[in-house]
Amino acid sequence: MSIRLPLRTAARVPRVQNLRSLPSLRARFATTPGSTEREQHKPLPEAEVFDKTARPGIYYSRPKHQRDLPPLQSKWPAILALGVVGVSAWAVFMVFVTNQEKLSSSVMQQIMSTIRESPELREVLGEAIRPEPVWWMNGDPWISGAIHMPGGNIDLSFRVKGHKGAGTLYFTSIRREKGQPFEILRFKVIADDGTEVNINPSRPS
Numbered sequence: 001m002s003i004r005l006p007l008r009t010a011a012r013v014p015r016v017q018n019l020r021s022l023p024s025l026r027a028r029f030a031t032t033p034g035s036t037e038r039e040q041h042k043p044l045p046e047a048e049v050f051d052k053t054a055r056p057g058i059y060y061s062r063p064k065h066q067r068d069l070p071p072l073q074s075k076w077p078a079i080l081a082l083g084v085v086g087v088s089a090w091a092v093f094m095v096f097v098t099n100q101e102k103l104s105s106s107v108m109q110q111i112m113s114t115i116r117e118s119p120e121l122r123e124v125l126g127e128a129i130r131p132e133p134v135w136w137m138n139g140d141p142w143i144s145g146a147i148h149m150p151g152g153n154i155d156l157s158f159r160v161k162g163h164k165g166a167g168t169l170y171f172t173s174i175r176r177e178k179g180q181p182f183e184i185l186r187f188k189v190i191a192d193d194g195t196e197v198n199i200n201p202s203r204p205s
Helices: 002-031 033-040 078-103 106-116 118-126
Strands: 144-150 153-159 166-174 183-191 196-198
Touching: 106 153, 106 166, 118 166, 118 183, 118 196
Parallel strands: none
Antiparallel strands: 144 153, 153 166, 166 183, 183 196
């Protein structure tokens, strides 16, 4: 019992103090009728009246000579120019690739081995017979014509040269029916001096 009594008295003291402070809080926040009337009858601020007009802002005069807007430039000429350049580059690339395919074909290799072994042609053009390069093919020879093995048609012409002279080679071969060997119709070299040399080799495969 001696332990419980201090606990009860300690718990009740704050409550009594809180109750005693309530009247003072009520008196502090209470509003009297006179104070509300005073607030309602406060004098309004005086209205400020201006006897002159407002000062105008800065005005900038327009230029006397008015220029029209520049016309819009059409983009079609540039698009057409780029298209022409692209198509031309593609065409040059395809021509170069096709010429390289002819140079590396088995028909071209057999033609070159045949003319190098021809004694008649070596008398006219000399030794070291080879295709003549051209500058616009980056140092490679230009092969005219077409090689169409599935269709049975080979028709080529290109420049050749040796240490004595140069000339133009013509080669034409066809296959009359499917499954038959190719038949050579023309295989000759015409030198620049007009000398014509016919070559009779074995058939190119």
